[in-house]
Structure formats: structure tokens, C-alpha cells
Amino acid sequence: MIDSLQTTPVLSGVEAPETAGLVLIMANPTSGGYNSQKLQDVKVHLEAAGCRVDLRLTTHAGEIGEVCAAPGLAAETLIIAGGDGSVNEALTGLQHKKRVPNLAIIPFGTANVLALELGLPKGAKAIARMILNKRTKPLHYGLANDRPFVLMASAGFDAEVVHAVPLDLKRRLKKFAYVITAIRIGLTRKATPLTISLDGAAPVYGRFAVASNARHYGGPFVICPGGATDPGLHMLILERDDPWSSIRYSIALMLGRISKAKGATVQAFQEAVISSPEPVAAQVDGDPFAVTPLNIRAAANSVPILVP
Numbered sequence: 391m392i393d394s395l396q397t398t399p400v401l402s403g404v405e406a407p408e409t410a411g412l413v414l415i416m417a418n419p420t421s422g423g424y425n426s427q428k429l430q431d432v433k434v435h436l437e438a439a440g441c442r443v444d445l446r447l448t449t450h451a452g453e454i455g456e457v458c459a460a461p462g463l464a465a466e467t468l469i470i471a472g473g474d475g476s477v478n479e480a481l482t483g484l485q486h487k488k489r490v491p492n493l494a495i496i497p498f499g500t501a502n503v504l505a506l507e508l509g510l511p512k513g514a515k516a517i518a519r520m521i522l523n524k525r526t527k528p529l530h531y532g533l534a535n536d537r538p539f540v541l542m543a544s545a546g547f548d549a550e551v552v553h554a555v556p557l558d559l560k561r562r563l564k565k566f567a568y569v570i571t572a573i574r575i576g577l578t579r580k581a582t583p584l585t586i587s588l589d590g591a592a593p594v595y596g597r598f599a600v601a602s603n604a605r606h607y608g609g610p611f612v613i614c615p616g617g618a619t620d621p622g623l624h625m626l627i628l629e630r631d632d633p634w635s636s637i638r639y640s641i642a643l644m645l646g647r648i649s650k651a652k653g654a655t656v657q658a659f660q661e662a663v664i665s666s667p668e669p670v671a672a673q674v675d676g677d678p679f680a681v682t683p684l685n686i687r688a689a690a691n692s693v694p695i696l697v698p
């Protein structure tokens with residue numbers, strides 16, 4: 391962790407007297423597992439400790455990014471109450487700022503892989519304690535066509551599923567909605583080959599490529615070393631994505647053996663290009679994001695994130 395502080399600049403938290411003890415909670419009431427009582431409980435605990443807490447519920451997609459990018463953003467701590475998509479919006483809004491608040495997460499969301507990655511507490515009291523302790527780590531992130539991602543950016547089958555999963559199905563069935571959609575499109579899709587260039591080396595060919603900033607993918611499944619609080623990115627490339635291979639790779643993923651599976655490679659990189667003869671669906675942090683080509687690199691900065 392200390393190494394990461396030395397290799398990339400951490401954007402510093404706001405220390406101006408007027409923001410001391412000022413906590414802004416941006417909560418996404420549409421995120422999976424949203425719990426208004428938990429929000430209130432965190433607020434009560436923080437106020438009891440002397441913080442001034444401004445709790446805001448978003449009214450539309452994109453609002454967290456707008457608030458984070460606004461020049462008037464003033465808070466010592468910015469708490470995102472939501473899932474990975476909401477955290478991604480916050481990073482996207484903060485990315486061009488010179489000074490940023492300490493970031494904290496109240497984990498809601500359909501999966502919340504980042505909370506899992508960072509070992510974040512779930513209970514209101516423990517979350518408040520973590521915020522009051524002010525222990526931070528540098529949260530590194532990647533950029534896909536200049537859009538930040540904190541977990542992963544990928545092209546291929548998983549992105550097609552992310553593009554295709556209906557929102558109402560996701561809200562009703564949670565992670566199972568992805569499984570149903572994967573089976574539905576997995577049987578009918580036409581795969582397109584991908585060309586992946588890593589740090590200018592000879593291209594590698596595959597059918598699925600995921601650039602990962604985090605250790606975990608899709609839940610508690612580990613796909614690469616390092617993690618979101620370590621600098622650098624890893625690329626997982628799968629040679630095949632026919633239904634049988636997809637089942638085989640899914641089992642390897644669940645067993646924590648994806649990097650050892652036949653036809654799979656995992657490689658650390660700083661800069662990569664994923665291209666294809668025809669546009670292939672892409673996603674960042676579990677939300678749909680454009681199509682190939684993707685230019686991917688590690689961001690020069692990191693953001694301080696509160697951890698237990």
C-alpha cells in the first residue's frame with residue numbers, strides 16, 4: 391500500500407476549516423438492496439460524533455457524477471450509498487479535480503464487488519466508525535476511452551449480457567437476472583474475434599477480454615493478483631466463448647482457477663488496446679459502455695477511500 395502511495399499521486403482530501411466534519415451522503419434510492427433506515431442510522435451516528443451531515447437522494451441517473459464534478463463540491467467526506475455503478479459515477483465526476491474529499495461507501499447495489507474487495511462493513515454502526523476513524527487507502531482506477539473504471543472494463547460476452555439484461559429483471563431477480571440473460575443470448579449470439587495489444591507487445595487474440603483494476607470479478611471470484619488499492623491493471627483474455635467453453639470458464643472462475651484454465655491468460659499491463667473487425671459490446675463496472683475499440687490505461691491519480 392505504501393508503494394502505491396509512492397508510485398502514483400493520491401489526490402488529497404479537502405482540509406479547509408469550513409469543510410471539517412462536513413459529510414455529504416449521495417444515495418441512489420434505485421440501487422439494489424437500498425435501505426433508507428440504514429442511511430438514517432449512519433447519519434445519526436455521525437451527527438452524534440459532531441459531524442454535519444447532508445443526506446441527498448438522487449432523482450436521476452448521472453446526478454452523483456454532476457455533484458462530484460461541480461466546482462462547489464465542499465465536504466471532508468463524500469459517502470456514496472449505492473452499488474458499483476454509483477461509485478463509478480462519483481469517480482467519473484471527481485477525476486479532473488485537484489482536491490477531492492475522502493470517499494466512503496455505504497454498500498447497496500446488486501453485487502457491490504468493490505465493497506467486497508475492500509472488506510467494507512455492512513452495519514450502520516460499523517460504517518460510521520470506519521468514517522470517523524479516517525483511515526484511508528489510495529483507490530486506484532483505470533480509464534477506458536478516458537472513462538474511469540474501478541472494477542473492470544471488458545469487451546465480449548459479459549458486456550453483451552450487461553447491455554441486454556432488462557432493468558426490471560435485474561431489480562426483481564438480482565444476480566440471477568444476469569444468469570438468465572447469459573443463457574438466453576449465449577445460445578444465439580455470433581461471437582466476434584478480439585485483438586488485444588498489451589503495452590505495445592505483439593497482439594494476442596481472444597474472444598473475451600477483461601481489463602481488471604480489482605482482484606474480484608462478478609462477486610467473490612478472484613481473477614488476478616493485486617487489487618483496487620494497488621496500482622496497475624491486469625488483462626484476462628479467454629481464447630474461446632462458445633457455450634461449452636463459457637461453462638468451463640465459469641466453473642474455473644467459481645473455483646478461483648480462471649488464470650490456470652486452458653485457453654486463459656492473465657497479464658499485468660499499463661496500456662492496452664482491444665479492437666475487433668466489427669464493433670463488440672463493452673462495459674465498465676457492470677454498466678453498458680459503448681463498443682470496441684477500447685483504449686485502456688491506468689489512471690495517473692488515485693482517490694483516498696475510507697477503509698476499516
Ligand SMILES: Nc1ncnc2c1ncn2[C@@H]1O[C@H](COP(=O)(O)OP(=O)(O)OP(=O)(O)O)[C@@H](O)[C@H]1O
Pocket residue numbers: 418419420421422423448449450451452453471472473474475476477479498499500501502503675676677
Ligand atoms: N435516482 C436515480 N434514478 C435512476 N437511476 C439512477 C438514480 N440514481 C442513480 N442511478 C443510476 O443507477 C445506476 C446503477 O446504480 P447502482 O450501481 O447504485 O446500483 P445497482 O445497479 O443495483 O448496483 P451494481 O452496480 O453494484 O450492480 C447508476 O449507474 C446510476 O447512474
